[in-house]
Amino acid sequence: MPELPEVENTRRYLMEIGLPGKTFTLVNIGWANSVKHPELEDFVLGLPGRSVETVNRQGKYLLLPLNTGETLVLHLGMTGGIRVQPKSQPAPPMVRHTLVLDDGTELRFIDPRKFGHLWLVDELKNAVPTMGPEPLNGGFSPNVLTNALAGRSAPIKALLLDQSIIAGLGNLYADEALYLARIHPERMGSSLTSVEVTRLHDCIVLALTTALDRYDQSRRQAWPDPPFGLSTWTVPRKSGDSCITCGTPMKLIRIRARSTYFCPQCQKV
DNA sequence: AGTACGTCCTGATCGC
DNA sequence: TGCGATCAGGACGTAC
Numbered sequence: 001m002p003e004l005p006e007v008e009n010t011r012r013y014l015m016e017i018g019l020p021g022k023t024f025t026l027v028n029i030g031w032a033n034s035v036k037h038p039e040l041e042d043f044v045l046g047l048p049g050r051s052v053e054t055v056n057r058q059g060k061y062l063l064l065p066l067n068t069g070e071t072l073v074l075h076l077g078m079t080g081g082i083r084v085q086p087k088s089q090p091a092p093p094m095v096r097h098t099l100v101l102d103d104g105t106e107l108r109f110i111d112p113r114k115f116g117h118l119w120l121v122d123e124l125k126n127a128v129p130t131m132g133p134e135p136l137n138g139g140f141s142p143n144v145l146t147n148a149l150a151g152r153s154a155p156i157k158a159l160l161l162d163q164s165i166i167a168g169l170g171n172l173y174a175d176e177a178l179y180l181a182r183i184h185p186e187r188m189g190s191s192l193t194s195v196e197v198t199r200l201h202d203c204i205v206l207a208l209t210t211a212l213d214r215y216d217q218s219r220r221q222a223w224p225d226p227p228f229g230l231s232t233w234t235v236p237r238k239s240g241d242s243c244i245t246c247g248t249p250m251k252l253i254r255i256r257a258r259s260t261y262f263c264p265q266c267q268k269v
Numbered sequence: 270a271g272t273a274c275g276t277c278c279t280g281a282t283c284g285c
Numbered sequence: 286t287g288c289g290a291t292c293a294g295g296a297c298g299t300a301c
Contacts, residue, residue: 001294078294113278115295154272171294258294
């Protein structure tokens, strides 16, 4: 599922494929609920004629500033992925929306479970929810994390999923970071020692940068059709799997209705 | 304010 | 073999 590394991978893909400079000519929405406008028409008629300036990312949101000053916002949801392909190339399965471009290609929004969203905003301000610091570009430090966890009684796993605390973590990389940091996912946020918070901070950064490196590699190797997702984590995520450090069978619990894998030996309460 | 849970979706997988 | 049930989870609305 698209989390920070997957969305950033998509951003780099869109930049490398040369989306900036291209102009939308036609919009084909296959699932109206994905469009966050009261009137679908506002979006469908609002986009053609606009060209893409660049592709930015904020948390799990893709932000495409347009030449008019508006911004096209994309969220991949759980199963979303994007391809920019020649119109003549057969569309892959599960394409929900097609944004036709002026150079004979089209941006294809693939989204089996329809959890993705897209919309157009006049101003970037308030376009997406206020989010915590980006884990990979300054603003994120052990100290910031300590302050964010102070007084919080929710399980650390739930807090890592909270986009207002840290931008971009999802279920898989939250598990990954906790596993690498050897911290039990049900620990109360405020109960982490400063040593643990520092370790968690470092492991969040490590998990994300490791994944991004692999995505960079896979884009080079599989261009122009790189995979949307890779198994870039080290937490065994199948029942019956054993911890790669100590061999103890991994445990599966639910936190906020999310599957949470951890090693009961390495990640003690 | 902080915490927790239901809802939206459908392809894949499981169990009988 | 086939078919129904279950699972998966990001963001948001709502409740307490």
